[in-house]
Amino acid sequence: MKTGRIVIMLAVCIAFLGNWMENQCHTTGMETMEHFSIVQAICRLALVSPNEALTHQIDRLSEALSETGDTKAAQQLKQLIKSASRNQDMTPRRLVPSRGATVSLPGEVLLPTTILPSDRESGARLVDAIFPTAATVSRPYLLPYLERAVLTLVSEWRHMDELRAVGEQPSLSCLLTGAPGTGKTTLALWMAHQMGLPVLVARVDAMMSSFLGTTSRNIAQVFDFANRFRCVLLLDELDSLAKVRDDANEVGEIKRVVNALLQNMDVRASSGITLGITNHPQLLDPAVWRRFMSQIEVPLPTQEIRESIVRRTFEPLEVPEALVHLLAALMEGSAGSEVKTIVSLYKKRQAMSGEDVSPIETIREIVALNSGRLSLEVKSLLKRDDQELARWIRNRLGGNIGVVELGALFNKGKSTVGRWVKEPERKEA
Numbered sequence: 001m002k003t004g005r006i007v008i009m010l011a012v013c014i015a016f017l018g019n020w021m022e023n024q025c026h027t028t029g030m031e032t033m034e035h036f037s038i039v040q041a042i043c044r045l046a047l048v049s050p051n052e053a054l055t056h057q058i059d060r061l062s063e064a065l066s067e068t069g070d071t072k073a074a075q076q077l078k079q080l081i082k083s084a085s086r087n088q089d090m091t092p093r094r095l096v097p098s099r100g101a102t103v104s105l106p107g108e109v110l111l112p113t114t115i116l117p118s119d120r121e122s123g124a125r126l127v128d129a130i131f132p133t134a135a136t137v138s139r140p141y142l143l144p145y146l147e148r149a150v151l152t153l154v155s156e157w158r159h160m161d162e163l164r165a166v167g168e169q170p171s172l173s174c175l176l177t178g179a180p181g182t183g184k185t186t187l188a189l190w191m192a193h194q195m196g197l198p199v200l201v202a203r204v205d206a207m208m209s210s211f212l213g214t215t216s217r218n219i220a221q222v223f224d225f226a227n228r229f230r231c232v233l234l235l236d237e238l239d240s241l242a243k244v245r246d247d248a249n250e251v252g253e254i255k256r257v258v259n260a261l262l263q264n265m266d267v268r269a270s271s272g273i274t275l276g277i278t279n280h281p282q283l284l285d286p287a288v289w290r291r292f293m294s295q296i297e298v299p300l301p302t303q304e305i306r307e308s309i310v311r312r313t314f315e316p317l318e319v320p321e322a323l324v325h326l327l328a329a330l331m332e333g334s335a336g337s338e339v340k341t342i343v344s345l346y347k348k349r350q351a352m353s354g355e356d357v358s359p360i361e362t363i364r365e366i367v368a369l370n371s372g373r374l375s376l377e378v379k380s381l382l383k384r385d386d387q388e389l390a391r392w393i394r395n396r397l398g399g400n401i402g403v404v405e406l407g408a409l410f411n412k413g414k415s416t417v418g419r420w421v422k423e424p425e426r427k428e429a
């Protein structure tokens with residue numbers, strides 16, 4: 001049964017109990033309420049998702065108890081109302097909207113206390129609720145053209161009413177594709193934050209079930225739930241649904257799962273915002289892919305974007321720009337997540353060893369421990385002697401590095417490094 005319906009039923013029960021109490025008290029003069037602990041438990045449960053009507057009815061019940069002299073029970077109910085309203089005040093949704101962003105979507109307000117749907121057989125939760133705030137969501141660095149496109153899309157959603165007034169529908173679904181670690185999930189959360197909406201992240205792996213028909217039922221359950229609330233539905237790692245194909249499942253099950261997804265996306269299409277994420281768009285059924293009205297391909301970061309990620313990861317430390325340029329150059333071809341990992345390791349090493357170890361030695365040490373994260377070229381480069389490496393850096397970073405900054409990378413003076421880069425290159429034997 002849906003939580004909304006449960007709450008309505010509970011409100012009706014409480015109203016009925018209130019009336020019953022009043023009648024009982026008038027007719028029998030009873031002073032204490034029988035089974036109060038059960039009534040209290042019902043009220044506590046109902047107040048998980050409080051609303052005005054419900055609070056009013058519990059308040060009525062409390063007044064009725066108070067009038068009959070059962071002040072202790074009356075106080076306990078008042079206390080329940082008070083803590084429910086305090087909990088609501090502390091919910092992050094009050095902190096969410098950025099720049100007054102609101103999207104006019106229908107539906108109930110999703111709260112951190114809202115009970116989330118789970119798989120009926122395994123009990124595994126099917127969605128996670130995330131309430132993005134400025135403190136928890138960071139803006140991904142994107143190429144200017146991509147950033148402009150994303151902002152246009154978000155702005156379309158924020159001006160939904162104006163668009164509808166002129167007979168236009170905003171494109172309410174978007175598929176984010178790209179290599180692992182390029183910042184797709186970060187981007188989706190940031191977009192939701194810009195809209196001032198919470199995110200329901202569908203756990204696609206939890207939705208998959210080996211029981212025939214259960215995956216389709218889970219999909220429907222997730223969409224029904226998302227459609228009830230004002231939120232962004234995020235279908236992360238969407239391609240795992242394609243795994244159904246690899247299982248020894250009968251063909252009919254695959255069709256059922258894809259159809260369930262298509263039908264649910266169609267129902268949601270005009271009412272709620274849906275973001276899909278996949279690292280493997282080619283594994284998606286073309287019909288699913290087409291359902292997303294916009295598609296954004298998040299590319300691997302450029303040198304400039306890697307530099308921004310390096311600077312942000314070093315925060316609050318101030319680092320020489322030459323080191324920022326060098327780390328970003330060494331991570332060419334890597335995703336943002338890899339850049340972040342390497343820089344975090346560097347930060348840790350630096351915090352432990354201080355200035356004694358040169359930046360280049362620190363980088364060599366990290367690379368030795370993360371051989372899978374760097375290219376063969378970079379690994380062999382770092383194995384060369386300091387002089388050769390200094391030359392490579394000077395060539396690669398060009399105007400971005402002077403002899404003083406180059407020397408600082410090796411903990412050497414400018415005359416030594418000046419000599420290194422001036423000396424004619426040694427010929428390989």
Ligand SMILES: Nc1ncnc2c1ncn2[C@@H]1O[C@H](COP(=O)(O)OP(=O)(O)OP(=O)(O)O)[C@@H](O)[C@H]1O
Nearest residue numbers: 140141179180181182183184185186279336337340
């Ligand atoms: N362009 C970027 N700008 C800022 N941070 C980035 C960028 N790309 C990746 N990151 C950082 O890398 C980490 C991983 O990013 P995220 O999880 O969003 O990537 P993803 O594409 O969803 O990865 P996966 O495909 O593995 O799910 C995050 O901490 C994120 O901040």
Ligand SMILES: [Mg+2]
Nearest residue numbers: 184185236277
């Ligand atoms: Mg992700």
